[in-house]
Amino acid sequence: MNKPWLAQYPPTVPAEIDFGPLSSLNDVLRAGCTRFADRPAFNSMGTAMSFRQLDEASRAFAAWLQKVAGLKRGDRVALMMPNLLQYPVAMFGVLRAGMVVVNVNPLYTPRELEHQLNDSGAAAIVVLENFAHTLEQVLLTTRVRVVVTTQVGDLLPPLKRVLTNAVVKYAKKMVPRWRVEGAIGFNRALAAGRALSLDEPALDRADLAFLQYTGGTTGVAKGAMLTHGNMVANVLQVTAWMSPNLSDGVETVVIPLPLYHVFALTGCLSFFSKGAQAVLVANPRDLPAFIKTLREAPFSVIIGVNTLFRMLIEAPDARSVDWSHLKLAVAGGMAVQHVVAHRWKQMTGVPLVEGYGLTESAPVAIANPVTIDEWSGQIGVPLPSTDAAILDDDGRPVQLGEVGEIGLRGPQVMKGYWNRPDESAHVFTADGWLRTGDMGVMDDRGGIRITDRKKDMIVVSGFKVFPNEIEDVLTAHPGVLEAAAIGVHDDRSGEAVKVVVVRRDPALTEGDVLAHCRQHLTGYKVPRIVEFRSEPLPKTNIGKILRRELRDSGAAPAAAGHG
Amino acid sequence: MARPTAAYRPRRLRLRDGREVTLRAISPADAPEIAQAFERLSAESRYSRFMQHKRRLDPAALDRGVRPRPGRDFAFVATVPATDGIDIVGAAQYVRLEEGDPSTCEFAITVAEDWRGSGLARQLLASLVRRARRDDYTRMEGAVIAGNSPMLALARKLGFTAHPVPDDATVIRVERPL
Numbered sequence: 001m002n003k004p005w006l007a008q009y010p011p012t013v014p015a016e017i018d019f020g021p022l023s024s025l026n027d028v029l030r031a032g033c034t035r036f037a038d039r040p041a042f043n044s045m046g047t048a049m050s051f052r053q054l055d056e057a058s059r060a061f062a063a064w065l066q067k068v069a070g071l072k073r074g075d076r077v078a079l080m081m082p083n084l085l086q087y088p089v090a091m092f093g094v095l096r097a098g099m100v101v102v103n104v105n106p107l108y109t110p111r112e113l114e115h116q117l118n119d120s121g122a123a124a125i126v127v128l129e130n131f132a133h134t135l136e137q138v139l140l141t142t143r144v145r146v147v148v149t150t151q152v153g154d155l156l157p158p159l160k161r162v163l164t165n166a167v168v169k170y171a172k173k174m175v176p177r178w179r180v181e182g183a184i185g186f187n188r189a190l191a192a193g194r195a196l197s198l199d200e201p202a203l204d205r206a207d208l209a210f211l212q213y214t215g216g217t218t219g220v221a222k223g224a225m226l227t228h229g230n231m232v233a234n235v236l237q238v239t240a241w242m243s244p245n246l247s248d249g250v251e252t253v254v255i256p257l258p259l260y261h262v263f264a265l266t267g268c269l270s271f272f273s274k275g276a277q278a279v280l281v282a283n284p285r286d287l288p289a290f291i292k293t294l295r296e297a298p299f300s301v302i303i304g305v306n307t308l309f310r311m312l313i314e315a316p317d318a319r320s321v322d323w324s325h326l327k328l329a330v331a332g333g334m335a336v337q338h339v340v341a342h343r344w345k346q347m348t349g350v351p352l353v354e355g356y357g358l359t360e361s362a363p364v365a366i367a368n369p370v371t372i373d374e375w376s377g378q379i380g381v382p383l384p385s386t387d388a389a390i391l392d393d394d395g396r397p398v399q400l401g402e403v404g405e406i407g408l409r410g411p412q413v414m415k416g417y418w419n420r421p422d423e424s425a426h427v428f429t430a431d432g433w434l435r436t437g438d439m440g441v442m443d444d445r446g447g448i449r450i451t452d453r454k455k456d457m458i459v460v461s462g463f464k465v466f467p468n469e470i471e472d473v474l475t476a477h478p479g480v481l482e483a484a485a486i487g488v489h490d491d492r493s494g495e496a497v498k499v500v501v502v503r504r505d506p507a508l509t510e511g512d513v514l515a516h517c518r519q520h521l522t523g524y525k526v527p528r529i530v531e532f533r534s535e536p537l538p539k540t541n542i543g544k545i546l547r548r549e550l551r552d553s554g555a556a557p558a559a560a561g562h563g
Numbered sequence: 564m565a566r567p568t569a570a571y572r573p574r575r576l577r578l579r580d581g582r583e584v585t586l587r588a589i590s591p592a593d594a595p596e597i598a599q600a601f602e603r604l605s606a607e608s609r610y611s612r613f614m615q616h617k618r619r620l621d622p623a624a625l626d627r628g629v630r631p632r633p634g635r636d637f638a639f640v641a642t643v644p645a646t647d648g649i650d651i652v653g654a655a656q657y658v659r660l661e662e663g664d665p666s667t668c669e670f671a672i673t674v675a676e677d678w679r680g681s682g683l684a685r686q687l688l689a690s691l692v693r694r695a696r697r698d699d700y701t702r703m704e705g706a707v708i709a710g711n712s713p714m715l716a717l718a719r720k721l722g723f724t725a726h727p728v729p730d731d732a733t734v735i736r737v738e739r740p741l
Contacts (some may be wrong), residue, residue, distance in 0.1 A: 033737060217710065218607040266632070393715050393725055393735065437710065439732050452732040454709045468606065471616030529596050537615075541658045542669045543624060544706050545615040548731040 005381035005446025010244045010371045015329070017236040017385045017411075024203040024228035025095050026283030028235060028273050036249055036275035043297070044085045044280040047156045051275075054088060057155075059188055061093030062200075064193030069124060069146045073098035073201050073375070076211060077121045078144070079260065080104040080113075080135070085136035085155040086186055086270075087259050088149075090126045095228075096211060098201035102211045103225070106131045111473075111520045112221070114138035115449065120223055120418065126186065127552070128437045130168070132178035139180060150186035190294050205229025207415070209417050212262050214359040217456055219468030221321055223418035224359045231266065234362040237383040238270040245328045245370045246301070248286055249556035252325075253301040256281035256290060256308060263462070265293075265331045267303045284308055287315055294321045302326065305333040305462035307493050309352065313343045323348040323513055328370055330355060331449045331548075333462025335450065343559045351375050356450075360427065362412040381446045386410035390442050403451050406504035407433030432469035456489035456547070458495050463524045465497055467547075470527070474522045479505035479512060484537050486550050488529065496528035500550050503532060508511030520548040570693070575643070579682040582727060584652060589638040590631050593651065594629045597640075598704045602649040602705070605676055611708055612673050627657065635659045636668075641683055643654070653686035655704065657695050668688050683713070688721055696708040696741045704738035 003376045006015050022028055032041070033055040040048035049057075049106075065071050077094045079101060081087055094101045101119045104113065106128060114133055117125070124146035127135050132149055139147070153164030161327035169175045200562040207230050211223035253271045253277050257264035268278050279297045284290045302365045304312075309331060312318045329344065331352045353370050356379035357363030366388055368380035382388040389397045390404040398404040413434050416424030427435055437455030441450050481504035490496035501513060517526045538549040573587035589597075601620045631638050638656035642649040649669045652675040657668040670691055674684045695703050698701070705723075707714050709732060715725060723737040 107710070145666070217708075218610055222607065310630060393709075393712065395712070395717075397648045426710075435710070454732050456708070456733040468610055472618070475618040540669055540672045540706060541660060542705075543613060544657065544671070545613060547614070547733070549730065551730075 008381050010369055011244045013240055014384055022232050023205050029092050042085055042088050042278050049085050057089040058092035059198050060190045060193030062096035063196040063198040065097040065191045067196045076100045076102050076122040076123040078102040078104050078122040080106050082282040086150045086336050102210045107522050109520050110134055110137040116140040116213055116331050130175050133176040136178045136180055147180050147183040148186050149183045150529055154187050177283045203228055212359050215464045217465040219472045220418055223416050225415045226362050230362045230412050235270045235273050236267050238364050240384050242370050252299045253274035254299045256284040262359045271348040291317045298325045301323050301328045303330045306336045307461035309344050310340045313347055326350045332460050361408050361413045365408045378447045378449045403441050405454055406436045406438050458497055460524045461493040465525045477516045479508035482537055498529040499527040500531045572691050584641040589629050589640050591629045596651045611711055653687055653690045668700045670703055670705045674708055689708050699741050702740055707735050709735050714729055733736045
């Protein structure tokens with residue numbers, strides 16, 4: 001197959017990756033911990049954890065999962081927490097025990113959590129105490145039988161731990177009351193596990209590592225089956241791609257995106273494999289604390305989404321950050337806006353390097369070379385060992401320069417969706433291309449630009465929202481006769497959710513609609529704009545909704561939002 | 564002028580997988596069965612048909628659906644025997660696209676989940692095309708979710724051409740002369 005993009009690769013980037021001796025993420029962990037033992041691997045709230053400490057703690061947790069919790073190889077273990085030191089310990093612990101990680105957004109509502117736990121069949125969950133009250137509400141209707149709870153400061157040094165946990169619980173009152181029978185503390189599990197031996201299973205590339213949930217057009221989240229092979233491939237592809245800018249064992253990378261999201265997850269694993277220290281930011285929306293973290297760490301790499309970079313360039317304090325060590329700023333998850341790219345380069349001297357991928361491709365498949373001087377406006381060219389094509393409706397490549405759906409092939413592309421053979425079959429063409437749902441065009445040098453979206457989907461700050469799910473929640477409200485969700489432009493989040501509602505109950509207010517949504521939808525899915533209509537929603541004569549006409553009216557003044 | 568609509572004589576169809584269905588014109592008595600069939604449909608099928616989330620069928624729309632206006636609209640149902648009489652496992656309909664324009668009709672097809680891949684959709688659409696000709700329509704069109712590749716492939720096999728919808732890449736319009 002002709003790969004015109006190879007000519008764009010910097011000299012140190014290979015056309016193909018070589019797995020070498022690595023057949024699982026556990027091999028990646030072992031190699032990193034051997035080579036960089038006493039270097040810091042992760043840093044959270046000013047406390048560093050070395051590769052050696054991570055090795056020991058994750059081994060202990062893995063042994064506890066096997067020997068005390070009684071879980072078996074292949075069992076699914078959910079992780080529900082923000083970016084804390086407990087995350088890499090728990091994640092590697094699950095993988096070392098031969099089990100499968102199910103990442104859960106900690107801000108999920110009970111409805112969303114229940115679906116994900118049941119769909120994945122998770123047998124265990126590690127949850128930050130702050131979110132245990134959500135778990136408590138659904139636990140009995142799931143198959144979860146092992147609950148491990150952790151407090152924010154659990155892996156900090158003793159005095160700091162006690163103080164942090166007390167502040168979070170009593171001063172900031174961030175832990176709603178909860179009660180889960182039989183739950184065990186994370187530190188108790190680690191202590192017990194240290195005395196136990198671990199039976200490290202021999203894993204190969206086909207073994208499942210993550211069930212990574214992503215929304216579906218039908219409104220139900222489904223788990224992309226990412227194997228150890230998918231993940232190792234993407235780690236190798238990403239590190240090969242970054243090789244012109246990065247050195248082993250010296251970098252410090254800031255991770256302000258949640259590790260339960262695949263972009264931060266694989267990014268973090270890639271830097272980890274190069275011996276970098278990852279500075280974990282649990283809540284970048286707390287801008288003063290985020291900027292304080294940036295001031296204290298002489299970081300060389302930062303990853304983010306457009307919304308986050310925009311927040312930084314608009315923050316007056318960001319000018320006081322020392323950007324002089326910065327070598328690489330990676331943007332993914334959503335389209336980068338030109339003004340953001342431009343002002344970021346002005347402020348930091350480093351261009352935003354935009355990449356592209358999907359949960360289904362572990363995720364990175366296409367990226368700009370890290371050696372670019374200016375943001376390109378393209379999503380870039382395919383990574384090593386990756387094929388991309390622009391496809392017509394039949395799944396056949398179009399002529400160069402024509403618009404079509406972007407298709408992907410490569411070792412990072414998932415096997416399919418967990419327990420959904422029909423949807424898995426659907427998402428691949430007969431030739432094995434993963435249909436991305438994004439429309440794009442390729443130039444004669446292999447550079448790809450996104451032009452449109454084929455999937456009915458709204459991207460809010462890098463998170464995918466599917467109208468069907470919002471409509472499902474809205475129409476469950478007795479006061480709603482009919483509802484449609486559409487995406488509207490938003491300077492901050494790129495797109496925002498707007499809903500158009502036809503009332504059944506004339507007394508229904510915007511406040512009622514929003515309160516109902518907040519009860520059943522994570523924050524990023526909650527509508528920004530609510531419009532009420534007294535007429536039925538526009539439809540074709542046979543009854544198919546005309547979303548285009550709803551979007552057109554989205555250009556109307558914002559006052560329409562207060563009906 | 565459209566001819567007075569001739570009654571449609573029910574037909575037995577043997578499908579690719581060996582199963583048999585009865586294809587006949589819809590009747591007002593089918594309303595409860597249509598409602599039941601809707602309840603059994605997956606969220607995906609409902610979305611494909613209505614292009615929005617549908618929790619329940621609007622009673623007025625259901626009533627219109629089971630009483631096609633002769634010479635303008637038509638609907639087929641595919642039925643199989645069931646303990647309570649029959650089950651509807653597929654439906655296909657067309658309606659006049661615009662009230663003033665008797666030349667073009669819009670179609671829609673729905674097939675129950677476990678009847679996918681049996682060739683039923685093809686039978687339904689082919690029957691619909693023949694019937695629309697008898698109603699003197701000269702063009703048939705439909706809106707298909709852009710990601711619904713099985714439906715797009717079927718439409719193309721039956722002579723429809725696919726066209727992008729301006730300003731909306733999530734939908735594809737298919738059409739054919741009759």
